[in-house]
Amino acid sequence: MNEQxxxxxxxxxxxVSSLQQRIESRxxxxxxxxxxxxxxxxxxxxxxVVPKVRLGPAPMPASKGSQVRRGFLYMILxxxxxxVAVRSDSLNLPFSINPTVSYLSxxxxxxxxxxxxxxxxxKVTA
Ligand SMILES: [Zn+2]
Numbered sequence: 001m002n003e004q005x006x007x008x009x010x011x012x013x014x015x016v017s018s019l020q021q022r023i024e025s026r027x028x029x030x031x032x033x034x035x036x037x038x039x040x041x042x043x044x045x046x047x048x049v050v051p052k053v054r055l056g057p058a059p060m061p062a063s064k065g066s067q068v069r070r071g072f073l074y075m076i077l078x079x080x081x082x083x084v085a086v087r088s089d090s091l092n093l094p095f096s097i098n099p100t101v102s103y104l105s106x107x108x109x110x111x112x113x114x115x116x117x118x119x120x121x122x123k124v125t126a
Pocket of ligand 1: 029030031032033034043044045046047048
């Protein structure tokens, strides 16, 4: 066994973290296959543009506006259900409405108010 074999054996035993570090610090050029540093946007060997590769998860899109919108939709839904539940006698519905429905629709409305306020607050403080 000569020195070259020993060196190869050593290089075979990469821990996961060192392998990850190698992947993060160097990547392959898509055109010539040679390693390119991460901070370089052009391959030093063939001068082709190397696209940026993101290894981590994609950043979460801003969803504060959708929270406000969802809060208002919950409020409207709660109001409609509450209106139907309270006026069920005069609306001549073919079915009876449980009295707990008006209580639950109030909770839905208040939940919508809370969600809309939270969305607005998150939007203002962000
Ligand atoms: Zn290249």
